[in-house]
Amino acid sequence: MDTNKVIVISAPSGSGKTTLIRYLMETMPVFEFSISATSRAPRQGEQHGKDYYFLSAEEFRKKIQNSEFVEWEEVYPGRYYGTLKSELQRIRDNGKIALFDVDVVGGVNLKNKFGEQALSVFIKPPSLEILEQRLRIRGTDSEEEIQTRLKKAAFELTFESKFDIVIVNQTLETSKPKILSVVEAFLKN
Secondary structure (H helix, E strand, O other), X not given: OOOOOEEEEEOOOOOOHHHHHHHHHHHOXXXXXXXXXXXXXXXXXXXXXXXXXXXXXXXXXXXXXXOOEEEEEEEEOOEEEEEEHHHHHHHHHOOOEEXXXXXXXXXXXXXXXXXXXXXXXXXXXXXXXXHHHHHHHHOOOOHHHHHHHHHHHHHHHHHHHHOOEEEEOOOHHHHHHHHHHHHHHHHHO
């Protein structure tokens, strides 16, 4: 098993990315989830070191200055997300392959960083209207946050050609075997 390979999965918020990542993690024990760092506040039930590494904006900027990130991005003004080099090393030390759940720009950055060692997968919603329905059903965001996410999703959809594989998530029943198939094929090469 080549622990230098990585799997990068990106999607607009609400596209089903997290569910598909959980499926891969349950189906293929070779993976370890790469925990991202963020400067946003934890949501209810989220834990530091499990869901994210929660840092203040000041701590995040200090780590940027110290070159402690594989990649990072200021997703919204003052709200940073990134992948710590120490996290990638932790996963490799465990003899696992890193599985990244990152926003679209982060996904492109990781693909550029790792090149042929990375498989980048873009999970695409069937439409922006369906995405809006999914965000509302999820019930985790305010109306203002939903509108922000929809604007961002329209922008993120313009990046799909920069990914190795695009999976349109009509239903999880059809998307699960598709993602499993492309990931298994990549790891066999």
